[in-house]
Amino acid sequence: MTDKFEISFIAVVIAILSFFVYALLQGTTIGYQPPSACSVYPAVNTFKSGVVEIQPGVYEVRIVAARYYFDPSTIILKNPKKVIFEILSKDVLHGFEIVGTNVNVMVLPYYQATFTWDVPSELKGNFMIICNEYCGNGHPNMYAELIIER
Amino acid sequence: MNFKLEDRFSKIAIVFAFTVLAIGGMFGLLQLLTRTPYSPIQLSPDQYYLSLTAHGVLLAIVWTAFFIMGLAVFVISRELNINLNKYLLQGSLILSIVGVIMTTAAILSGTSNVLYTFYPPMNASALFYLGLTILILGTWIFAATIFLAFIRWKKATKSAIPIATFGVLTTLIIWLEATPGVAIEVIKDLIPMSLFNTPVDVLEARTYFWYFGHPLVYFWLLPAITLWYFFIPRLLNTKLYSERLPKVAFILFILFSTPVGIHHQFVDPGIANQYKFLQSVLTYLVTIPSFLTAFTLLATMEKSYRERGGKSLFGWIKELPWRDSVFAGIAFSMILFAFGGIGGIINASYTLNALVHNTTWIVGHFHLTVATAVTLTFMVSSYVLIPAIFNKAIIFKKLTVLQPYLWFIGMTIFSTAFHIAGLYGMPRRTADILYGGLAPSIWIELAQIAAIGGVILWVSGVIFIFNSGTSILKGAHVAMDAGSLFEKVNEKETILDRISVWVILAIIIIILAYVFPFLQIYSRGLSPAPPLPP
Ligand code: HEM
Numbered sequence: 001m002t003d004k005f006e007i008s009f010i011a012v013v014i015a016i017l018s019f020f021v022y023a024l025l026q027g028t029t030i031g032y033q034p035p036s037a038c039s040v041y042p043a044v045n046t047f048k049s050g051v052v053e054i055q056p057g058v059y060e061v062r063i064v065a066a067r068y069y070f071d072p073s074t075i076i077l078k079n080p081k082k083v084i085f086e087i088l089s090k091d092v093l094h095g096f097e098i099v100g101t102n103v104n105v106m107v108l109p110y111y112q113a114t115f116t117w118d119v120p121s122e123l124k125g126n127f128m129i130i131c132n133e134y135c136g137n138g139h140p141n142m143y144a145e146l147i148i149e150r
Numbered sequence: 151m152n153f154k155l156e157d158r159f160s161k162i163a164i165v166f167a168f169t170v171l172a173i174g175g176m177f178g179l180l181q182l183l184t185r186t187p188y189s190p191i192q193l194s195p196d197q198y199y200l201s202l203t204a205h206g207v208l209l210a211i212v213w214t215a216f217f218i219m220g221l222a223v224f225v226i227s228r229e230l231n232i233n234l235n236k237y238l239l240q241g242s243l244i245l246s247i248v249g250v251i252m253t254t255a256a257i258l259s260g261t262s263n264v265l266y267t268f269y270p271p272m273n274a275s276a277l278f279y280l281g282l283t284i285l286i287l288g289t290w291i292f293a294a295t296i297f298l299a300f301i302r303w304k305k306a307t308k309s310a311i312p313i314a315t316f317g318v319l320t321t322l323i324i325w326l327e328a329t330p331g332v333a334i335e336v337i338k339d340l341i342p343m344s345l346f347n348t349p350v351d352v353l354e355a356r357t358y359f360w361y362f363g364h365p366l367v368y369f370w371l372l373p374a375i376t377l378w379y380f381f382i383p384r385l386l387n388t389k390l391y392s393e394r395l396p397k398v399a400f401i402l403f404i405l406f407s408t409p410v411g412i413h414h415q416f417v418d419p420g421i422a423n424q425y426k427f428l429q430s431v432l433t434y435l436v437t438i439p440s441f442l443t444a445f446t447l448l449a450t451m452e453k454s455y456r457e458r459g460g461k462s463l464f465g466w467i468k469e470l471p472w473r474d475s476v477f478a479g480i481a482f483s484m485i486l487f488a489f490g491g492i493g494g495i496i497n498a499s500y501t502l503n504a505l506v507h508n509t510t511w512i513v514g515h516f517h518l519t520v521a522t523a524v525t526l527t528f529m530v531s532s533y534v535l536i537p538a539i540f541n542k543a544i545i546f547k548k549l550t551v552l553q554p555y556l557w558f559i560g561m562t563i564f565s566t567a568f569h570i571a572g573l574y575g576m577p578r579r580t581a582d583i584l585y586g587g588l589a590p591s592i593w594i595e596l597a598q599i600a601a602i603g604g605v606i607l608w609v610s611g612v613i614f615i616f617n618s619g620t621s622i623l624k625g626a627h628v629a630m631d632a633g634s635l636f637e638k639v640n641e642k643e644t645i646l647d648r649i650s651v652w653v654i655l656a657i658i659i660i661i662l663a664y665v666f667p668f669l670q671i672y673s674r675g676l677s678p679a680p681p682l683p684p
């Protein structure tokens with residue numbers, strides 16, 4: 001490869017990609033991390049859902065995802081700063097997306113997903129929670145609501 | 151030399167592919183209208199998911215694979231001037247078709263609405279999985295047929311591999327790298343699940359699936375790129391800017407197209423962040439060959455203009471043969487593929503992915519890549535392949551020019567609307583976007599715009615099927631020596647032509663990228679879930 005245009009083009013491509021990788025690395029340090037923690041949870045019927053404020057502004061929200069509902073179906077949080085979600089599917093694969101935020105996670109049956117959401121301080125009002133992975137005929141009816149009060 | 155047998159294979163495979171494209175496209179339209187609030191056509195949810203399963207399986211897997219097989223046989227036999235083994239060729243075609251018929255029957259019976267990703271523990275009928283297994287077996291025999299002939303040629307000539315053959319071989323190598331993943335998933339997990347109700351671990355199954363699912367996209371794309379490398383210089387009466395850079399690009403695809411599947415699982419719990427990050431970076435590397443392809447092709451276009459004495463900096467763009475259907479179709483494919491690639495970098499980003507995962511952004515994305523860069527390229531190439539393989543002239547020449555323009559316009563509208571809607575969080579794979587009235591009004595507006603684009607796109611598809619169908623059946627006979635499309639090169643082989651070296655390197659990279667995620671999954675202990683009907 002002796003052509004000078006080829007060489008300079010390859011150099012430009014490598015520069016662009018290096019910048020992207022640098023941006024990725026930056027991104028990992030400013031807060032958002034993919035929801036990767038999980039634990040196997042074969043005794044799905046013992047899982048208890050509910051919302052608990054464990055410290056001021058820090059909530060633990062345990063959710064059951066099943067055909068075709070989320071339990072609890074309305075989640076109300078007052079001045080949340082951090083939300084620790086623990087979600088378990090009792091039957092098939094579901095998705096958990098809070099529309100308009102970066103909360104988006106696959107909910108695998110018999111695995112409990114655990115992740116923390118740093119709630120942006122300006123966020124308030126009503127948000128749709130939808131299942132965003134096909135789970136059966138009732139999939140378009142699988143949604144819930146999150147209400148953030150400030 | 152006589153290529154009757156090879157051409158018969160290509161004819162059957164291509165006609166089968168066109169039929170599947172017509173059926174799959176019909177389902178696409180029905181889906182699109184169902185997703186559009188207030189449209190007159192509304193499928194019920196079970197019809198919708200039947201349609202979506204058929205659309206995904208028939209278009210993403212069957213249409214592409216059959217067209218590619220037909221094309222591969224044509225390219226290998228003519229460019230290398232060799233015959234293929236008759237029994238292997240026929241066996242592979244029969245198995246592949248039988249497999250497709252079984253899977254399609256399972257889908258149409260309504261018992262297998264599991265979509266083309268068929269995630270367990272949702273359970274389809276055993277016929278669905280058995281059909282897929284037989285199809286894969288057929289494609290493996292097909293790949294073996296091609297490689298046996300190639301090895302014979304290589305021993306006899308010891309020369310460098312011509313570029314189109316190089317593209318076909320790369321395609322098949324990627325298919326062979328990828329398919330063991332889905333074969334393991336189906337044989338180890340899904341067939342036992344559907345026959346004996348055996349529980350399945352979803353994380354494990356998804357990881358095997360996406361080990362296959364990502365390289366699958368390069369299996370679609372590489373034949374399209376090969377056709378670009380093949381047609382562009384011929385249409386412009388020049389030579390490729392470089393013969394070496396395309397081979398480097400193909401080799402990079404061999405190396406990096408497989409160890410990246412986890413970028414479909416960024417938001418799966420159960421795979422550690424560092425492995426997700428590694429595969430994110432590896433995905434960036436696999437953009438390099440796409441960049442190189444863009445460079446070589448654009449440089450070839452500009453070169454042909456300069457050779458004709460053109461001076462102005464951008465004048466070459468205007469001088470390109472925009473009224474030639476093959477050129478226009480390929481150019482539109484390249485343009486939309488560029489946007490598909492930029493979007494793909496966003497999808498593959500470790501962090502940004504959460505914003506777009508499972509939204510209509512993704513649907514917009516792959517309708518640019520597989521449904522345009524690949525499908526539109528295959529469509530316009532057919533305007534040359536029909537005379538070359540079927541010896542039939544295209545009947546409606548003007549329609550061949552209109553068709554790629556309509557596809558381009560329709561797809562631009564459809565895909566842009568779906569990309570934007572995805573950023574507003576609109577989910578894919580849903581039969582009804584209203585969510586009991588909670589849905590933001592912007593979703594509805596964007597869905598309606600997408601519907602306009604989708605209808606234009608569909609009309610273009612109908613024109614294509616009509617024109618190529620009537621031409622194959624009723625076109626005037628043309629005596630075309632297809633071998634003359636290819637030029638004879640007799641260069642010495644270089645390290646780039648030593649494909650086995652690159653395959654070994656690829657296997658090493660794949661092992662490095664996947665051994666740790668799998669260790670993590672298995673050492674944690676599996677958590678299998680019992681199967682349930684859709
Ligand atoms: C006739 C033009 C087409 C239209 C109107 C169309 C429309 C659609 C729509 C609306 C969806 C999304 C459905 C949903 O997520 O709920 C979809 C999904 C899809 N389309 Fe198309 N499409 C067309 C052509 C194609 C072509 C040519 C291909 C591939 C070669 C293709 C491949 C796919 C795939 C793989 C999916 C994903 C299926 C899934 O989520 O399981 N489409 N299509």
Ligand SMILES: [Cu+2]
Binds near residue numbers: 131133134136140142
């Ligand atoms: Cu769902």
Ligand SMILES: [Cu+2]
Binds near residue numbers: 363364413
């Ligand atoms: Cu991918």
